[in-house]
Amino acid sequence: MPALSCSAMTCVYNQNELCSKGDIRVGGSGAKSSTETCCESFKERGEGTMSNSTGCGCTKIGVDCKAQNCTFNDNCKCEAGDIHIAGDSACSCQETECSSFRCGCGK
Numbered sequence: 001m002p003a004l005s006c007s008a009m010t011c012v013y014n015q016n017e018l019c020s021k022g023d024i025r026v027g028g029s030g031a032k033s034s035t036e037t038c039c040e041s042f043k044e045r046g047e048g049t050m051s052n053s054t055g056c057g058c059t060k061i062g063v064d065c066k067a068q069n070c071t072f073n074d075n076c077k078c079e080a081g082d083i084h085i086a087g088d089s090a091c092s093c094q095e096t097e098c099s100s101f102r103c104g105c106g107k
Contacts, residue, residue, distance in 0.1 A: 001060040002080045008087035008096050012045040018057025024085070026078065026098045028067040034101040037067050039085045042093040071104040 004024070005017050013021040021041055028037035063078035072080035080100055087096030 001062050002078050003059055003082035004061045004063065004085065005082070006039075006085040006087075008039065008042060008085055008090045010045055010090055011039075011087075011096075012043045013041070014045075015057030018059060019061050019085075020057050021061075022058065023062035023064065025064040026067055026085075026101075027093070028098070028101070031067045031069055031101060032103050032105055034086075034097045034099050037070075037098040037101050038093045039087070039096040039098065040066075040093050042087070042090060042096050044091055065098075067098065067101055069103050069105050070098075071102045072100070 004019055006014055006019055013019050024039055024041040026037055027040040031037045065073045065078045072078050083100035086099040090096045
């Protein structure tokens, strides 16, 4: 499992730049750049909403990945050593991205 860091501080699962969801899904089936990917598991933290009930962020996390062109995608599982989800002030999953995406296009 990859080590995941996340700068989407507005996500309900974000715990000190770690994810408390346990697993995530990266979208972007036809992506050719990181800006065409997103964290489909992103859920905006509402006003007064506490973070995930587990209360702990994971250093390693399962990542299902739809970004077929990514060099780290192996049968829809991320095989990167570590990944970063970006989206500092995201309000929706479309405002996030997997900044670790590397296009294997043309291979």
